[in-house]
Amino acid sequence: MPLLVMKFGGTSVATLDRIRRAAKRVGVEVAKGYDVIVIVSAMAGETNKLVGLVNETSPLFDAREYDAIVSSGENVTAGLMALTLQEMDVPARSWQGWQVPLKTTNAHAAARIVEIPTDNISAKFAEGMQVAVVAGFQGIGPDGRVTTLGRGGSDTTAVAFAAAFGAERCDIYTDVDGVYTTDPRICEKARKLDKIAFEEMLELASLGAKVLQTRSVELAMRYNVKLRVLSSFEEMDDAAGTLVCDEDEIMELNVVSGVAYSRDEAKMTLISVADRPGIAAAIFGPLSEAGVNVDMIVQNISEEGRTDMTFSCPTDQVKRAEKAMADAKAAGAINFHDIVADTGVAKVSVVGIGMRSHAGVAAKMFKVLSDEGINIKVITTSEIKISVLIDRKYMELAVQALHDAFELEKAA
């Protein structure tokens, strides 16, 4: 029996009505003859509520307890989806991560998938079950405790199931009808893309375009999983949404495909660090161990053996970073005068596979921002993207100006 993976995000299962609507879409695929694995997120708002409770209880929380708590939202949706399908006479049952078992590493709150045995679920399909509803975002670690895959982890769950079961396609249902050149909420000229290359999607995802979790795109690229992003609020249509695929499948590549932004960035500066060989490792080793996702890094020119070290990380990891640095200082591993966090910044990036063969994108980007009077604080680049850190108050303006300048409202 051909198999499909369908993933429904938080807004697509936010109410019982929406769960019914999602279940109907599943029913349509079942009627076509597919076995379906449905991956569900928590009902919209639930995970934030739980994360809020954890943070209020314990700002530097034990990640094992965090996982045990925040994974509960998905269990609720999985059960409700199974019941809804049963009410439609579609044989279905729910699975929690530990029941599959979806085995992960022990990195609580940011675990990576190690293995998805297919035997339990396959046996049920063989017995006549038509839909396996799996709670997304969660698994079980080698210590036998619940793990989670990080925010947006349900996308990764979906792609991993598609890879493990050899699914024909992995459809990601969300509240937008596809991937856009930028966020339509802050730039009305934003245009939906019919296709986007894995690499571009990867940059967009990692830059804060919240349509897909970065790791889900990495996984899809590695296992060549046909990935489709589409809205659960529009009519069903086999050609709907945006197909994320290999660049070979896209006829005409754009120089710039999209403008992404991330509001949740903080800029942290270690002031007057004793500069010596190995100092970067001494700083970023402890940060990594503390689970801080460092993104951009800038080191000032050294004067009299001391330098300032600046890096960016998600806003909600600032406390964690400060503690890690204070601990490293206390342990004598590093030496700095002060640590300063600037949480009033945002990251804006332009992304496009065509950049590889076109020069001048960076120069154009800097000129556009300069013309708008926007000061650039930090710059990083990769083969197919350029990112800058700017004051958060200019973020919308920057995105709109760049979208205009690269004429992204026009199809290639």
Next chain:
Amino acid sequence: MPLLVMKFGGTSVATLDRIRRAAKRVGVEVAKGYDVIVIVSAMAGETNKLVGLVNETSPLFDAREYDAIVSSGENVTAGLMALTLQEMDVPARSWQGWQVPLKTTNAHAAARIVEIPTDNISAKFAEGMQVAVVAGFQGIGPDGRVTTLGRGGSDTTAVAFAAAFGAERCDIYTDVDGVYTTDPRICEKARKLDKIAFEEMLELASLGAKVLQTRSVELAMRYNVKLRVLSSFEEMDDAAGTLVCDEDEIMELNVVSGVAYSRDEAKMTLISVADRPGIAAAIFGPLSEAGVNVDMIVQNISEEGRTDMTFSCPTDQVKRAEKAMADAKAAGAINFHDIVADTGVAKVSVVGIGMRSHAGVAAKMFKVLSDEGINIKVITTSEIKISVLIDRKYMELAVQALHDAFELEKAA
């Protein structure tokens, strides 16, 4: 190390502040040198919310999915309680039912505890952990799926852990400061009891005094677990609350110890049942299989080979009972003219171990109700209680009149 079980009900963990208050009580016992197993309920309102979602999705739900969904509330509280204790520098971790594993029967939504292996948790105590926080109400069935123990099941979880670990005492923290002669909300003369016999508590619990789940009292009686009911909202005091104990430990037994009531009763009548030997089994067998908790049963005098059969059950099982009866009729197992549900009734009972040696309690009860003009629909009695089914609108009046008549406001 001596061990204590402390159970906190939904209102005692309704907010993060209350969880902190509960954690402080745990900390006091830890400071005295106890290892503590904390059993938590879901935050007040959470389980009702989840049950509501299930009922709205699927009125005749698959109990396996019900369990997967409604057990999630306790997981959240267990994690939050563990984090709160950690913040107080008390080494603690949470356990979900399947992690213990608390093994149960396969009777989903009303599972019974089969075994609680102590090795996992004991090993952690040996390593220096001081508090094991266990999600109440839930376990794992032989099919590897989550089971729940029925509403109020966290009390049973607590007593079962106290029995399995040989705890010195099992303290049940709730929103009332003990067991009362009746519900103080409907009778202001209600008086707190310092001690109550297991048997009396059992009758009160099964009659709807919602302080303790019936099965928890049965278990405590069987394993002689010292059980104390006390409020998490009052100052700590070793003599606080009500001790539920063996009747030998109570000096002066009351003829009547309390008046209980249950609002959630429905009276169901099968009209014109073909009366033949085995008809009761043919009716109540299928009801039991459908998970209907039949309480009182009355059979009318048979006329021309037909009779009316009346029974009571919880209001929320009426649909289930109707379906079981319709199915049995369709299968030819029974034959009746109609089935009528009356959900406007309530049960009122007087309970007392002293009844065994005192006659006239029933006569006095019936006279009191008659003097108030209250019609009795069904009567059942046991050695230590008398129950009547009456119109729900007279419930408060009946409770108050009986409390007065038996002078329960006075200590023995």
